[in-house]
């Protein structure tokens with residue numbers, strides 16, 4: 001199994017910045033690529049700020065924080081990832097931009113480098129097929145927020161080698177995560193179960209004529225959920241949920257995957273949950 005020393009992270013948005021933070025905290029030399037250096041620097045500043053908060057809370061020593069921040073280099077150039085042993089992609093959830101990026105990475109990165117995608121709902125196999133090394137392409141599906149959520153699904157696409165799976169799982173473990181391996185089917189494990197379940201919950205709002213508060217109260221008290229479904233969809237983002245549900249519906253043709261009309265309308269109206277200040281609930 002090749003040793004991983006340096007990690008590239010592409011897209012330093014909600015997920016990529018969290019993944020880059022995990023990588024530097026785990027001791028990897030890390031190159032983060034955004035569309036511009038300015039966006040990359042803004043993400044690096046956010047990561048530095050999170051690590052400072054960990055120091056203030058007594059969860060991290062100042063020296064370790066400074067060393068971690070030092071391990072992160074941000075760039076706007078894809079070529080800067082040429083020497084990375086593992087590249088984790090976390091750009092927009094659309095197939096064609098991901099396939100174009102993987103074709104570029106295939107050209108730029110060493111032949112033995114492993115390329116991972118953090119896609120939630122797309123086919124890892126289709127992304128891998130844009131490269132000449134599908135055996136070295138793997139899914140590494142993190143959960144939001146990546147630094148806090150303990151799970152990574154490591155996904156074996158049709159042609160992914162066992163060796164690439166081992167490497168991705170070993171890196172996930174060094175990030176301090178629980179790693180579960182699975183095959184490349186729509187939604188993998190968690191979203192395969194959670195997306196239709198949340199859709200069912202949201203349909204019940206209209207069917208049983210209950211308020212979001214009542215539905216959340218029912219599921220937290222009657223089913224032991226740590227958080228009600230409406231609060232959870234608000235946290236995930238109404239747009240993110242609709243997008244994932246539509247992508248999984250397109251691949252699975254399972255009607256339970258299709259987003260209920262009510263949340264599609266909310267998305268269209270800009271009611272996106274916590275991030276927009278209003279979803280099922282209102283936030284300050």
Ligand SMILES: NC(=O)c1ccc[n+]([C@@H]2O[C@H](COP(=O)([O-])OP(=O)(O)OC[C@H]3O[C@@H](n4cnc5c(N)ncnc54)[C@H](O)[C@@H]3O)[C@@H](O)[C@H]2O)c1
Nearest residue numbers: 011012013014015016033034035090091093119120142144
């Ligand atoms: N948000 C979630 O809950 C969640 C959870 C698990 C997985 N994911 C997956 O992670 C990926 C990223 O999602 P996100 O929520 O972080 O999105 P985001 O919109 O917050 O971040 C995407 C970032 O990628 C950058 N970007 C776009 N194209 C790029 C390119 N070619 N090179 C470099 N940077 C580029 C954008 O500027 C943006 O900052 C998606 O595939 C998504 O499905 C998201």
